[in-house]
Amino acid sequence: MSRDPDSQGPVDGDTDQQEMIPSKSAVLVDGVVLNGPMTDAKAGEKFVEEACRLIMEEVVLKATDVNEKVCEWRPPEQLKQLLDLEMRDSGQPPHRLLELCRDVIRYSVKTNHPRFFNQLYAGLDYYSLVARFMTEALNPSVYTYEVSPVFLLVEEAVLKKMIAFIGWKEGDGIFNPGGSVSNMYAMNLARYKYRPDIKEKGLFGLPRLILFTSAECHYSMKKAASFLGIGTENVCFVETDGRGKMIPEDLEKKVWQARKEGAAPFLVCATSGTTVLGAFDPLDEIADICERHSLWLHVDASWGGSALMSRKHRKLLHGIHRADSVAWNPHKMLMAGIQCCALLVKDNSDLLKKCYSAKASYLFQQDKFYDVSYDTGDKSIQCSRRPDAFKFWMTWKALGTVGLEERVNRALALSRYLVDEIKKREGFKLLMEPEYANICFWYIPPSLREMEEGPEFWAKLNLVAPAIKERMMKKGSLMLGYQPHRGKVNFFRQVVISPQVSREDMDFLLDEIDLLGRDM
Secondary structure (H helix, E strand, O other): OOOOOOOOOOOOOOHHHHOOOOOOOOOEEOOEEOOOOOOOHHHHHHHHHHHHHHHHHHHHHOOOOOOOOOOOOOOHHHHHHHOOOOOOOOOOOHHHHHHHHHHHHHHOOOOOOOOEEOOOOOOOOHHHHHHHHHHHHHOOOOOOOOOOHHHHHHHHHHHHHHHHHHOOOOOEEEEEOOHHHHHHHHHHHHHHHHOOOHHHHOOOOOOOEEEEEEOOOOOHHHHHHHHOOOOHHHEEEEOEOOOOOEOHHHHHHHHHHHHHOOOEEEEEEEEEOOOOOOOEOOHHHHHHHHHHHOOEEEEEOOOHHHHHHOOOOHHHHOOHHHOOEEEEOOOOOOOOOOOOEEEEEOOOOOHHHHHHOOOOOOOOOOOOOOOHHHOHHHHOOOOOOOOOHHHHHHHHHHHHHHHHHHHHHHHHHHHHHHHHHHHHOOOEEEOOOOOOOEEEEEEOOHHHOOOOOOHHHHHHHOOHHHHHHHHHHHHOOOEEEEEEEOOEEEEEEEEOOOOOOOHHHHHHHHHHHHHHHOOO
């Protein structure tokens, strides 16, 4: 056997080791060459570098510039023609991929823009963004300590801190892909607590289970009831007052009525920060009812939970410490980046694990060389799970608790400013005084301002918000949501979140609506 002069193999005479030197001739299996890596690392690294430069220029810098458009609106069929969506047999060169990246950015909505007010998330948190870059590059899955040691410890630390802000001395929790999933987790957990045998025996033989929630609740409650086999007809909607808050007296009345009909009440879901009106249910009074009837109390604080960070505004969630579980989304008011959603549970007896564990032997071996209590993935209905807590952790480390509190306080102060301006301006009318960051109002164009508020007036006003929304989208000047709600015709819902938003942006919002709608 001849020796490759460039090899780092053994010296002459070491025949046993010489035989182990791999051959440089191609090794084929099923016609596939197996020598060396398949990818061109240098080309890949260059593409990543150039793409990151593009993201920095077009997203981090340009998309947050108030002078740029919020969106470059195109209807679906036209956008299909503008984008190269077809996937072909042969790959495309890096320069063409970068052009595609540029097109994707151009025609995407700039949710980082200071004048994006369309949803319950907005703005750019730089620290969370870096955390997302890191987790995308590392590509971890948070189920066992052996494959995700840092991110499991981060999640544990963040959950512990969030639990403390709720007011519990101890508890458990897990990050989920969305507040809707957190609500489903809570519903299933409450049912498991009520009837633990359901995990093995299923729904057969169970009484008719019924749950109670506000008429203003998030639609995920109905979806969860459908998904879990409880049935949407067994979601009992409790009446709300004029501000959208659950009426405790109606809750208790409906609980008694359900028992009288032979149903089995097991859960009450209160809401802290409803989606449209931003209402906060009276948690203390609801908790009293839950205690009297031995019902699990879940609080959907996906939107309003971040008020807990503010010493000034946390009173909105007074009584939340009495809940059995809480959903809280830091990706909303605290801008941790979509998605970042926690389910927090007061129980510390491993109820989450007992409810969801499947004990997969290829993942959760009990004879590992480390403390397997850190293998928390069996508490989740997922297998692969993203390290979403890391984004929030990075932001919290950067800003501190005081910085997060200031973020909440400023958003609500800007909301207060906008409310005061709406009251001053002709043609603008509030639905109600807000208690959170949801400002709901109508714009009444000059042609309707002298009309009596009868059926014709409301029918015409119903057309205004959608028409203004179309104009602002096509112009790209801002994005603002609208909706009809519980007998009210279409109105705008303005939500302030991003610290990039200024008083000038509030003024621009009202000026632009008036500019776009004054000829209607």
